[in-house]
Amino acid sequence: MGTVTLDGVTKRYADVTAVEDMSLDIEDGEFVTLVGPSGCGKSTTLETIAGLTLPSSGSITIAGRDVTDLPPKDRGIAMVFQNIALFPHMDVYDNISFGLRLRDYPTEEIDRRVERATEIVQLEGMLERKPDELSGGQRQRVAIARAIVREPEVFLMDEPLANLDAKLRVHMRTELQRLHKELDTTIIYVTHDQAEAMTMSDRIAVIDAGRLQQIAPPLVCYNEPANLFVAGFIGSPSMNFAAGEVTADGLATPHFDVAFDPGQLPGVSPGEKLTLGVRPEDVYLREQAGGLANPTRSIPARTDVLEPMGDEIFVYLLTGETAEGGMGTDPDETTSQLLMSVDPDTDLESDRDVELVLDRERVHLFDTETGEAVSHTLEFPLAEPGATETEAEGDD
Numbered sequence: 001m002g003t004v005t006l007d008g009v010t011k012r013y014a015d016v017t018a019v020e021d022m023s024l025d026i027e028d029g030e031f032v033t034l035v036g037p038s039g040c041g042k043s044t045t046l047e048t049i050a051g052l053t054l055p056s057s058g059s060i061t062i063a064g065r066d067v068t069d070l071p072p073k074d075r076g077i078a079m080v081f082q083n084i085a086l087f088p089h090m091d092v093y094d095n096i097s098f099g100l101r102l103r104d105y106p107t108e109e110i111d112r113r114v115e116r117a118t119e120i121v122q123l124e125g126m127l128e129r130k131p132d133e134l135s136g137g138q139r140q141r142v143a144i145a146r147a148i149v150r151e152p153e154v155f156l157m158d159e160p161l162a163n164l165d166a167k168l169r170v171h172m173r174t175e176l177q178r179l180h181k182e183l184d185t186t187i188i189y190v191t192h193d194q195a196e197a198m199t200m201s202d203r204i205a206v207i208d209a210g211r212l213q214q215i216a217p218p219l220v221c222y223n224e225p226a227n228l229f230v231a232g233f234i235g236s237p238s239m240n241f242a243a244g245e246v247t248a249d250g251l252a253t254p255h256f257d258v259a260f261d262p263g264q265l266p267g268v269s270p271g272e273k274l275t276l277g278v279r280p281e282d283v284y285l286r287e288q289a290g291g292l293a294n295p296t297r298s299i300p301a302r303t304d305v306l307e308p309m310g311d312e313i314f315v316y317l318l319t320g321e322t323a324e325g326g327m328g329t330d331p332d333e334t335t336s337q338l339l340m341s342v343d344p345d346t347d348l349e350s351d352r353d354v355e356l357v358l359d360r361e362r363v364h365l366f367d368t369e370t371g372e373a374v375s376h377t378l379e380f381p382l383a384e385p386g387a388t389e390t391e392a393e394g395d396d
Helices: 042-050 092-102 107-120 136-148 166-183 194-200 218-223 228-233 389-394
Strands: 004-013 016-026 031-035 057-062 077-080 154-158 186-191 203-208 211-216 240-247 250-252 257-259 273-278 283-285 299-308 313-318 337-342 353-358 364-367 373-375
Touching: 004 042, 016 042, 016 211, 031 042, 031 194, 042 057, 042 077, 042 154, 042 186, 077 136, 092 107, 092 136, 107 136, 107 166, 136 166, 166 186, 166 194, 186 194, 194 218, 203 218, 203 228, 211 218, 211 228, 228 240, 228 273, 228 364, 283 337, 299 337
Parallel strands: 031 186, 031 203, 077 154, 154 186
Antiparallel strands: 004 016, 004 057, 203 211, 240 250, 240 273, 250 257, 273 364, 283 353, 299 313, 299 353, 313 337, 364 373
16 A cells, blocks of 8 residues: 655754645555645655655654654655666666665566566667667666666655656656556656646645645646645746735726625625736637626736747736736736737737736635635626626626
């Protein structure tokens, strides 16, 4: 059973706390990714699971055993690092089997495990090659095969694809998913790459400043972020944010108002500070919003920069004359800039006045002070019952 449990794990270095009160329950056979910005504590968390770093407090359990004070070799884990670290003077067979030979496994058992591992990572026919005769992807497969032959209860992977080029990383992501399906074992993976986290994981654990912010399936973290940090970190490009104040009719921000009934949100009352969040794909040109059941009132804006991406165009817009207190893609630094994603065939150019609407079903609200999520939709009765915002606008 490859279950892993962290109970209140904290790691301090002098006056720096790298990991604080980390508690995780990882099920047998799960693929869980620890994701966050550089220096957030994700690698330190992995190292405490591996036994490379002892926690200052808390406990770690693997397969039902308390391994908090055990050395790495006794934990039933295998680790793949960002630095592949193959022995250059050894061929592929010797690199893969090195750990087994150190432990005096019988030759027949070593051959069996190496053959199985090379079949899984598709290295057949390459056992006599030296590392400098292999491509980057093949060397990474050797490192993974070296971990597989140990037949561990848990695989720990610390940014193993970081040194590969973009095309090869995409290919290796597919290989790792296939590997996980074939081995049916627990994998704990560390990365700062959201694409890796979102595409490969059963669940992702978002970490910031050593603290766990949210652990959930990737689409839950994307569609229902627990707080402002998760909302801003998960998703590329990032979510747009606008700070505002609750009124009797909804939320007033410096450049636009969004109507809703604050009474539908428990604990929210006029005068409170909330931050509105909306993803670029949920911002529409008014003339293209016919499919929305309940769009917001129109927001005047001006196109600034267009970034054609092939399958979509990212459009940066200015929603006010100044950049103070408006909208932006950083919850801590809101500006007048708003990012929208549109179809590549959309007829747009820079310095053009446009009218925007937001999809009310996909608008998020966060407590500005605590950062915690308040709501992930505005699909509840409006301040003026029976009228959509579009209809209400026509009455002005």
